[in-house]
Amino acid sequence: MTLDMPTQHDEEWRYADIASLAGVALDNWTDITVAAGEEHSQCLLLEAAASEVLRLRVNVEQGARCAIFAVNAASDYARLEVEVVLGQGAHFELGGVTIGGGDATREIVTRVRHAGQGSTSHQVVRSVHWAQATGNFLGRIEVAREGQQADAAQDFKGLLLTRGASANARPELEIFADDVKCAHGASIGQLDESARFYMAARGISPEAAKALLVQAFIADALAALDDEAEHERLLGVALASLEGAAL
Amino acid sequence: MLQIDNLQATIAEKQILNGLTLTVNAGEIHAIMGPNGAGKSTLAYTLGGRPGYDVTGGSVSLNGQDLLALAPHERAAAGLFLGFQYPVEIPGVSNVQFLREALNSQRRARGETPLTGGEFLKLAREKAALLKLDMEMLKRQVNVGFSGGEKKRAEMVQMGILDPSVAILDETDSGLDIDALRVVGDGINAIMRKPDKAVVLITHYQRLLDYVRPDFVHILSKGRIIKTGGPELALELEEHGYEAVAA
Numbered sequence: 001m002t003l004d005m006p007t008q009h010d011e012e013w014r015y016a017d018i019a020s021l022a023g024v025a026l027d028n029w030t031d032i033t034v035a036a037g038e039e040h041s042q043c044l045l046l047e048a049a050a051s052e053v054l055r056l057r058v059n060v061e062q063g064a065r066c067a068i069f070a071v072n073a074a075s076d077y078a079r080l081e082v083e084v085v086l087g088q089g090a091h092f093e094l095g096g097v098t099i100g101g102g103d104a105t106r107e108i109v110t111r112v113r114h115a116g117q118g119s120t121s122h123q124v125v126r127s128v129h130w131a132q133a134t135g136n137f138l139g140r141i142e143v144a145r146e147g148q149q150a151d152a153a154q155d156f157k158g159l160l161l162t163r164g165a166s167a168n169a170r171p172e173l174e175i176f177a178d179d180v181k182c183a184h185g186a187s188i189g190q191l192d193e194s195a196r197f198y199m200a201a202r203g204i205s206p207e208a209a210k211a212l213l214v215q216a217f218i219a220d221a222l223a224a225l226d227d228e229a230e231h232e233r234l235l236g237v238a239l240a241s242l243e244g245a246a247l
Numbered sequence: 248m249l250q251i252d253n254l255q256a257t258i259a260e261k262q263i264l265n266g267l268t269l270t271v272n273a274g275e276i277h278a279i280m281g282p283n284g285a286g287k288s289t290l291a292y293t294l295g296g297r298p299g300y301d302v303t304g305g306s307v308s309l310n311g312q313d314l315l316a317l318a319p320h321e322r323a324a325a326g327l328f329l330g331f332q333y334p335v336e337i338p339g340v341s342n343v344q345f346l347r348e349a350l351n352s353q354r355r356a357r358g359e360t361p362l363t364g365g366e367f368l369k370l371a372r373e374k375a376a377l378l379k380l381d382m383e384m385l386k387r388q389v390n391v392g393f394s395g396g397e398k399k400r401a402e403m404v405q406m407g408i409l410d411p412s413v414a415i416l417d418e419t420d421s422g423l424d425i426d427a428l429r430v431v432g433d434g435i436n437a438i439m440r441k442p443d444k445a446v447v448l449i450t451h452y453q454r455l456l457d458y459v460r461p462d463f464v465h466i467l468s469k470g471r472i473i474k475t476g477g478p479e480l481a482l483e484l485e486e487h488g489y490e491a492v493a494a
Binding site for chain 1: 350
């Protein structure tokens with residue numbers, strides 16, 4: 001099947017690195033169904049050297065829970081897309097990190113549809129970039145007419161370590177029910193200079209201080225990941241990309 | 248031990264230190280007092296190497312080493328401790344993690360073996376007890392949610408763990424109630440009143456000097472030391488004010 005190539009005029013691909021999409025499989029969908037009452041947890045790493053678009057369609061049935069934790073530390077254009085439909089009382093948890101330098105664009109794109117009553121979602125995305133790199137988060141939350149008492153929260157923070165790096169955040173809400181809670185926040189900043197000097201004054205080198213502060217910054221995204229080994233693994237991949245970075 | 252000669256420094260091209268000279272020998276405790284704007288905190292930050300504090304003349308040596316040639320974290324490893332008037336909060340980084348990284352960075356820089364987790368915790372527990380700081384506080388994030396007094400006690404615990412040869416304490420007494428003042432004063436004496444160490448206490452008030460008795464008291468005004476005496480000078484200041492005594 002051939003798909004039309006997206007362009008930057010498509011809202012969903014507005015910040016993407018379209019030029020890097022040539023030859024990349026766009027119909028790379030993975031379908032996941034979490035049956036009623038079940039729990040599903042998945043960790044994803046995007047660290048390939050070639051461009052990659054990973055697309056997930058998740059159907060979370062009544063009372064089920066789905067948690068996805070992802071680190072996008074690829075060295076070329078990489079995009080993780082997650083489309084979620086939540087049934088009655090279902091929950092979706094996302095912890096996402098995009099991190100890296102070079103001139104790559106790293107994206108996390110989510111569409112969460114609260115289809116059933118009392119469904120909940122919680123998304124935390126942290127983006128750390130340097131050099132000419134870009135980190136994007138596009139998060140769409142839809143609450144259907146049947147999705148009363150939905151509770152959705154989305155939180156994005158971007159950290160730019162050097163001049164030239166950028167981050168884009170686009171929260172989007174589409175709500176057709178009248179009794180819902182939807183919270184979203186987005187902010188972009190740089191490392192706290194006073195914290196860096198405080199660490200230096202205690203003997204911590206600038207590189208180690210940066211690593212500690214970045215680790216603290218991305219910690220929120222992985223806070224809900226209880227599996228310690230997986231937690232270590234994801235954090236390790238995220239922080240490894242900092243090593244040797246010219247900052 | 249610490250030799251400051253004709254030190255001149257600017258902040259944003261504004262001259263703050265105007266030829267400050269001070270000799271601190273091993274085993275001595277010096278108090279530097281002075282009105283607001285005299286350059287007290289600038290002296291502390293300049294010695295610590297804070298970015299934005301530019302040395303335009305003079306020299307500083309610490310244990311025979313050219314202090315001004317060292318990066319801030321190297322100054323700490325060389326034996327300098329800077330006590331902050333406003334200790335910095337670092338969300339997401341625990342005191343234990345922060346201090347272990349700091350101590351081991353310093354030890355590595357000096358060619359010493361880093362402490363293991365167990366060895367470090369034993370040392371931390373001992374120093375926390377000295378300052379009557381609950382060990383649980385050290386497991387929390389650096390200074391986050393600490394009261395003014397807790398922050399200052401935590402600073403002294405840091406000093407105890409890092410074991411510097413010279414401590415510059417910038418208004419360590421500010422924000423302390425009478426009981427905390429005594430604990431902090433006792434802590435400074437226990438950690439630093441030793442024949443091979445020295446302290447420079449920067450303060451507005453006489454009250455800390457009741458607990459940490461200085462060998463010398465200096466009055467700083469307009470970026471230079473204009474008068475030096477013994478402990479009685481602090482009492483004189485307390486009674487008559489800066490203007491009368493410095494005249």
